[in-house]
Amino acid sequence: MARLVVTGSAGMLGQAVAAAANAAGHDVVALNHGALEITDAAACEAAIVAANPSALINCAAWTDVDGAEAEEAAATAINGGGAANLAAACAANGVRMIQLSTDYVFDGSASGPYLESAPVAPQSAYGRSKLAGEEATVTAGGDYAIVRTAWLFGDGGTNFVDTILALARERASIDVVTDQIGSPTWTGHLAPALVALAGANSQGIFHIVGSGSCSWFELASAALEAAGSGCEVTAVTSEAFPRAATRPANSVLASERGAEAIVLPDWRVGLAGHLLATGVIDSSASAAAGAQ
Ligand SMILES: NC(=O)c1ccc[n+]([C@@H]2O[C@H](COP(=O)([O-])OP(=O)(O)OC[C@H]3O[C@@H](n4cnc5c(N)ncnc54)[C@H](OP(=O)(O)O)[C@@H]3O)[C@@H](O)[C@H]2O)c1
Structure with missing residues (x-):
């Protein structure tokens, strides 16, 4: 058992990480935004001294990608x-x-998956801000692991899968972009991996995502099919959805870390796990979809 601090513990990933750390038998100090404002350096130092943990998992962040442009x-x-x-x-x-x-630290122009050593070139304010966080983590000179993940969905937060399911309850058809591909990742799979990494010794950058890849169109189609929705999904290009922030066309992440690589189950398994956890499907449908 170790003592772990989780910052941003009320966020979508933070909730899953705190739950996974508790389930693994750790002593968890969960700090939500009200308990710790991470822009306050003295408060960060005081919180860490008070908790005296072996590791901290920082799930606190500005995550409004379009809002960051302004x-x-x-x-x-x-x-x-x-x-x-x-x-x-x-x-x-x-x-x-x-x-x-x-994944937004990359420009999305690569023809294959991005490995940890691929050159970074963020195309959005959010991507630049997250890259600044990576650089600051390295510069501090302590024991660290930077985890790049992508396309998160999970209970307790705004995410693409839940948004699509909600839209499908109101509409007969939905347009979804097909020219952006990525690595959908269930927080229920990522969170235990982060807790395990907190107890390991490995240093540096880790790409940790659901296995496989797909477009937003494919993810929406799979979610609606699994949920038994009759809503039609129409493939469109990104031009149909002008956004303030540029999204990478290719967001697929993979790891070059060999034996140290942390490979999560396939995104379809994660999707079934999420739909089961949120009561959208029951366990028989989940078994058919391959959830673990
Ligand atoms: N969601 C994705 O698809 C995705 C993909 C790749 C990477 N990530 C990364 O994964 C991490 C977790 O993301 P998430 O999806 O769980 O985001 P989230 O649901 O928006 O959670 C972020 C949490 O951080 C808190 N927070 C914001 N500003 C803070 C501050 N100044 N001090 C302390 N806490 C603060 C928020 O609290 P308030 O709501 O009260 O402000 C919120 O509870 C982030 O680092 C994000 O960049 C996410």
């Missing part, structure tokens, strides 16, 4: 500056830090 300084203060505060406090107190990052 408010890049505010996003960077949290995703860069907040991460820097936590990393400095962790390094000063001998605490291992697991910092969450994103």
Whole structure:
């Protein structure tokens, strides 16, 4: 058993990480935004000294991707500056830090999956702010792992799968983009992997995502089919959905870490797990869909 601090513990991933750490028998200090403002350096230091954990998993972040375009300084203060505060406090107190990052640090132009060593070139304010968090984590000089993940869905937060299911209850058909591909990842699979990584010794960057890849169109189609929805899904290109922030066309992540690589189950298994956990399907439908 270890003591783990989870920051951003009321967020979608933070809730799953706190639950996974509890389930693994750890002593969990869950700090939501009200309990710790990560842009406050003194508060970060005080919280870490008070908790005296072996590791911290930072799930706190500015996650409004489009909103960051107009408010890049505010996003960077949290995703860069907040991460820097936590990393400095962790390094000063001998605490291992697991910092969450994103596929949006890449430009999306590669023809295959992005490995950990691929050159970064964020195309959005959010991507730049998360890259600042990665750099701050390294600069602090402590024990760290940076985890880039992507296309998260899970209970207790806004996510694409739940949004599509909600839209399908109101509409007969939905347009979904087919020219962006990525690695959908269930928080129920990612969270235990983060807890395990918090207890490991490995350093550096890790790509941890659901296995396989698909487009948003394929993900929406799979979710609606599994849910037994009669809603039609029409494939459209990104031009049909102008957004403030540029999204990478190719967001697929993979790992070059060999034996150290953390490979999660296929995204379809994660999707079934999420639909089961949220009561959209029952266990017989989940078994048919291959959930574990
Ligand atoms: N969702 C995805 O698809 C995705 C993909 C790749 C990577 N990630 C990364 O995964 C991590 C978790 O994301 P998520 O989807 O769980 O996001 P989320 O649901 O938006 O949770 C983020 C949490 O951070 C808190 N927070 C925001 N600003 C804070 C601050 N200044 N101090 C302390 N807490 C603060 C938020 O609290 P309030 O709501 O009260 O502000 C919220 O509870 C983030 O690092 C994100 O960049 C997410």
